[in-house]
């Protein structure tokens with residue numbers, strides 16, 4: 532191999548080593564209802580989240596609130612799970628709800644219904 536090629540290879544090697552590895556971008560994560568969970572289990576988890584859990588469910592509780600629609604157990608549970616998770620994720624709260632919830636990296640916000648995300 533010519534020295535020229537070797538130099539190019541060395542240069543590429545140096546570049547490859549010194550380019551900072553793309554930092555594992557902290558991807559945003561929301562907590563939503565797992566599609567697989569039956570409505571009765573979601574309802575139980577939703578009631579807990581909005582009650583003892585301490586989620587802020589004001590935006591799903593009245594017809595004039597931005598996240599009231601679609602008025603389904605799954606959508607309301609998703610909103611409540613996420614509210615709980617965003618509030619408590621750094622204080623020991625998890626996105627679990629007995630398996631009724633799951634993490635998503637797709638922002639579930641729609642229209643004027645904003646799903647909060649806290650760092």
Ligand SMILES: *[C@@H]1O[C@H](CO)[C@@H](O)[C@H](O)[C@H]1NC(C)=O
Nearest residue numbers: 585586587588589590596614
């Ligand atoms: C709950 O959310 C509503 C709407 O964003 C807000 O106005 C209210 O202050 C919140 N309540 C609490 C206890 O954080």
